[in-house]
Amino acid sequence: DGGITQSPKYLFRKEGQNVTLSCEQNLNHDAMYWYRQDPGQGLRLIYYSQIVNDFQKGDIAEGYSVSREKKESFPLTVTSAQKNPTAFYLCASSIFNRWDQPQHFGDGTRLSIL
Amino acid sequence: AQSVTQLGSHVSVSEGALVLLRCNYSSSVPPYLFWYVQYPNQGLQLLLKYTSAATLVKGINGFEAEFKKSETSFHLTKPSAHMSDAAEYFCAVMNGSNTGKLIFGQGTTLQVKP
Numbered sequence: 237d238g239g240i241t242q243s244p245k246y247l248f249r250k251e252g253q254n255v256t257l258s259c260e261q262n263l264n265h266d267a268m269y270w271y272r273q274d275p276g277q278g279l280r281l282i283y284y285s286q287i288v289n290d291f292q293k294g295d296i297a298e299g300y301s302v303s304r305e306k307k308e309s310f311p312l313t314v315t316s317a318q319k320n321p322t323a324f325y326l327c328a329s330s331i332f333n334r335w336d337q338p339q340h341f342g343d344g345t346r347l348s349i350l
Numbered sequence: 351a352q353s354v355t356q357l358g359s360h361v362s363v364s365e366g367a368l369v370l371l372r373c374n375y376s377s378s379v380p381p382y383l384f385w386y387v388q389y390p391n392q393g394l395q396l397l398l399k400y401t402s403a404a405t406l407v408k409g410i411n412g413f414e415a416e417f418k419k420s421e422t423s424f425h426l427t428k429p430s431a432h433m434s435d436a437a438e439y440f441c442a443v444m445n446g447s448n449t450g451k452l453i454f455g456q457g458t459t460l461q462v463k464p
Contacts, residue, residue, distance in 0.1 A: 286450065339452055
């Protein structure tokens, strides 16, 4: 079955450390997204990519970085500049330019500070 | 700019009772609207979507939603709640700028009492 795989499921970050969250999809989708979820705040867009080797900042990109070297993969790095990284991170993908089609989500990574 | 408002962050119903989760949107263009469900520590799963076809949309697990343009609403209903419906529900509208950005409401947590 096609889907989105996020790893790890739980991640702990030490002060001053960068950590990378993995997102892989086998749905053959061009567009991929990273969201941050905090209690009571819904989902907020961090970065998105519509095509390989191209990505754009979302609403809360500060302290995060991404790459899109392969269609299937869209890793997110939470840098030490992100002072409040504790959250649930969700990766999604969709068909590019078919905005009537839904985004498909992975099962998330929960990041906490040690 | 598009936005979504979900009225009521927590809704509690008895098992077998009607479920009504409210969603109002603002959009300068005909919207694409989505309802997602999220179980604890999981990703989002699509319940249903409105894409300008029928105004009454049927989804999975017995849920349905009605698009009312005059009221700018897309409320989610289910005639009879089941214990397994307890989860968080998100309404979302597709950003109209051809970026594929979804704008999410704050979410509504549904509690089902036995």
